[in-house]
Amino acid sequence: MGRIWLTDRRFLFTSSPDSSFDSLTVPLPSILTTRFEQPTFGANYLSFEIKPSSGGGLTDGTGIELRFKNQAMFQFVALLEKTRERAIYMRRQVAQEDEGLPSYTSPAESSTVTLVGDVPVDNPPDVLKWLSGFIIWAA
Secondary structure, three states: EEEEEEOOEEEEEEEEOOOOOOEEEHHHHHEEEEEOOOOOOOOOEEEEEEEOOOOOOOOOEEEEEEEOOOOOHHHHHHHHHHHHHHHHHHHHHHHHHHHHOOOOOOOOOOOOEEEOOOEEEOOOHHHHHHOOOOOOOOO
8 A cells, every 4th residue: 555656757656654665666768568457356457567777676577566446547557658658758869869979080181082161071072062052050
């Protein structure tokens, strides 16, 4: 027994004060799989497997079963899935932005290097002619 919070980045569970279990915080991208279970006898529940973080005290293959006492499970599952997908999408966006552009090195001195405005360029001359008609504006 306890309380659940769902943020745009984490799933949080805090137990009741009389429990030996204190709390659990799971980053949404660390939820590996989810399953909405509808047993023949008994209440619906959500089971999911999480990827433990280093130093968190959990092991690989850790699974969680979430059961609600007086709430509809299906609505929470839909909200969790939508929020989790958004968190994964945002993490991928940040990772792509962090990659940035590759670093470039100056080409070796050779007769095949073309200079455009005193900048060495490896593009073939046909591409340079096509590019020379455009002006690039920087704000």
